[in-house]
Amino acid sequence: MSAPLWPEELVSTGTEREILEAFLDCQRRQITAKVAGVSEADARQRIVPSMTTLAGLIKHLTAVERNWFQRQLAQRDPADIPGNSRGDDHSWELTPSDTLDSLIAEYDTVCEENRYIAAGFTLDDAVPSKRLGEVSLRWIYAHMIEETAQHAGHADILRELIDGATGL
Template sequence: MTELPLAAAPARTEPAPDADLDERAMLEGWLDYHRATLLGKCAGLTEEQLSRRPVPPSSLSLLGLLRHLTEVERGWFRGALAGEQVEPVYYSEQAPDDDFDDLASTPAAEVVARFEAECEHSRRLVAAETSYDVRSRGRDGRFSLRWIVSHMVEEYARHNGHADLLRECIDGSTGD
């Protein structure tokens, strides 16, 4: 039997109802909630199940979503916010969709570990900033930290909708 890349769903907590009094707690809380939601949709599945593309002709898979959101974390937090030069991990200029397409290139357990590590690195970068008004050091300084974190909540929410449908097609599991 293939080792499960993620045996159990991580703890997931909605931001407190009074978090709207603290913008940072609210936005970062929702971002972590959505990160945990994606991992929860992947929990308990084998590598084969994570790689399954159950909604033809779409190439979406849960593993592809993990790979894609790893790239998105890197691009927005390392690249845009911190101004680092980041090379893609799962795709290239010659194969721009390989985060979704080339699933066999990296074992699922390694993808999950990299995703979790990238999220943790993003948390550290955000925590190091004293204000949500700080401008990005990359992408010509066009984005505030507030915009980046808000965008990431939107990005995860959209892809978690995909993950809901994919998981239900794989094993019938439903839930928020």
């Protein structure tokens, strides 16, 4: 008996959009799975010279999600977006009130909002971008897969250093 297929495997012959959405959601799941079961102290623990922590990864990716889908794609005014929507160095900073549960809940909420925003665009739809001139939803999906996968790798390493846990 073979293992059940993962959502990204179920779209192996899907449309380009189905594949991009499934792989982004796969990386989003990997990020939250890597922090499951760690203590608040371990989630905040800095074990590398940078500000990278398990909790900080979630907070940073929430800001990056806001930046690309809400600021860039939906062209929302940053003043109308709660929380960091730049994904800059400040997006890694944890406040005393940040808990792993609250950070994951916020990340999940922002990802759900972003799925809704993206549903209103085709892959070829392009919006103005200060840095790139224009950016398409296709490019945003590819970039977010890259960004989230990169940080999922960081989370893998941090988790292994913290408690030896590997894999999902």
